[in-house]
Amino acid sequence: MYNSAGAQPFGIILNSSSSTGSISDIPINEMIDMLDEHKAVIMRGFHPLLPEEFMNYANRYGPLLKWEFGEILNLRIEKKPLNHLFGSGRVEMHWDGAYLTEVPRFSVFQCLESSTEENGGETLFTDTVKFLEQASADDRDKWANTAISYSTQKAAHYSGAVTVPLVGVHPYTGKQVVRFIEPYNEDNLDVNPVHIHIDGMEPTEQESFLKDFINRLYKPDYMYRHRWQKGDFLIYDNNALLHGRSKIEENISRHLQRIHILVGEQNDQSRVPIFITDDQKVKRVNNTETSTVD
Numbered sequence: 303m304y305n306s307a308g309a310q311p312f313g314i315i316l317n318s319s320s321s322t323g324s325i326s327d328i329p330i331n332e333m334i335d336m337l338d339e340h341k342a343v344i345m346r347g348f349h350p351l352l353p354e355e356f357m358n359y360a361n362r363y364g365p366l367l368k369w370e371f372g373e374i375l376n377l378r379i380e381k382k383p384l385n386h387l388f389g390s391g392r393v394e395m396h397w398d399g400a401y402l403t404e405v406p407r408f409s410v411f412q413c414l415e416s417s418t419e420e421n422g423g424e425t426l427f428t429d430t431v432k433f434l435e436q437a438s439a440d441d442r443d444k445w446a447n448t449a450i451s452y453s454t455q456k457a458a459h460y461s462g463a464v465t466v467p468l469v470g471v472h473p474y475t476g477k478q479v480v481r482f483i484e485p486y487n488e489d490n491l492d493v494n495p496v497h498i499h500i501d502g503m504e505p506t507e508q509e510s511f512l513k514d515f516i517n518r519l520y521k522p523d524y525m526y527r528h529r530w531q532k533g534d535f536l537i538y539d540n541n542a543l544l545h546g547r548s549k550i551e552e553n554i555s556r557h558l559q560r561i562h563i564l565v566g567e568q569n570d571q572s573r574v575p576i577f578i579t580d581d582q583k584v585k586r587v588n589n590t591e592t593s594t595v596d
């Protein structure tokens with residue numbers, strides 16, 4: 303049905319043996335095993351899915367997150383974007399659902415259109431498990447004692463304010479993972495900038511800490527850069543990875559569709575997102591729980 307090849311430095315690519323092959327023919331339990339092991343699974347050369355089919359496919363993993371615009375986000379570049387995801391600038395490293403009370407387990411993309419030239423627009427993924435495993439014990443200790451407060455205004459479909467420990471525990475594998483949203487995105491200052499505060503750090507210390515940390519997240523030792531080809535499907539483990547995007551250069555045509563998959567049975571209803579905001583004074587304790595702060 304497919305041949306597999308490793309992506310670098312992590313991830314697995316499943317190349318379909320026939321253009322009529324469907325991703326639906328790959329058993330979901332095999333997919334979940336591959337996701338646990340490789341954290342990102344790319345499926346190439348399979349036939350495309352219509353919106354309804356794509357939603358049915360994603361629903362086999364669990365209930366879908368239903369945003370204001372529905373379950374499928376159409377990612378296309380717009381002239382006057384309300385959210386920088388739709389602009390041509392880079393997207394900072396983050397995890398999806400950072401401002402939600404329920405974090406998607408997986409995100410799945412289908413690429414309907416992509417230029418083939420070398421002109422940016424790769425989706426970037428950092429393997430945070432490997433990142434922590436390869437860090438020094440001193441760094442790990444320091445990070446384990448760091449919590450970061452983030453806030454952003456709602457410009458399109460998300461906003462909120464959360465305080466999250468920099469090192470979290472993966473809810474399914476039990477491994478330590480990094481939860482981090484990158485500030486200082488020069489391409490996102492007008493649309494929805496991320497404000498950040500680290501308790502117990504002076505502004506200058508905070509700045510040098512963040513610059514060093516961000517540099518490391520982009521190291522090729524832990525980062526897989528996905529260059530899209532029309533027809534690609536990509537599913538990834540949102541608890542283990544952080545992701546972002548490189549700047550899109552001129553004239554690139556790019557159309558991705560994205561679905562967020564939550565945890566639960568296939569016949570669970572889609573769920574609407576619940577945001578954590580400042581006025582609710584809710585603080586995330588780990589990746590899945592929240593508690594009220596006094």
Ligand SMILES: O=C(O)CCC(=O)C(=O)O
Nearest residue numbers: 377398424425546547560
């Ligand atoms: O456009 C991309 O490559 C990534 C966008 C993104 O972060 C998302 O859809 O969650």
Ligand SMILES: [Fe+2]
Nearest residue numbers: 396397398545
């Ligand atoms: Fe994202």
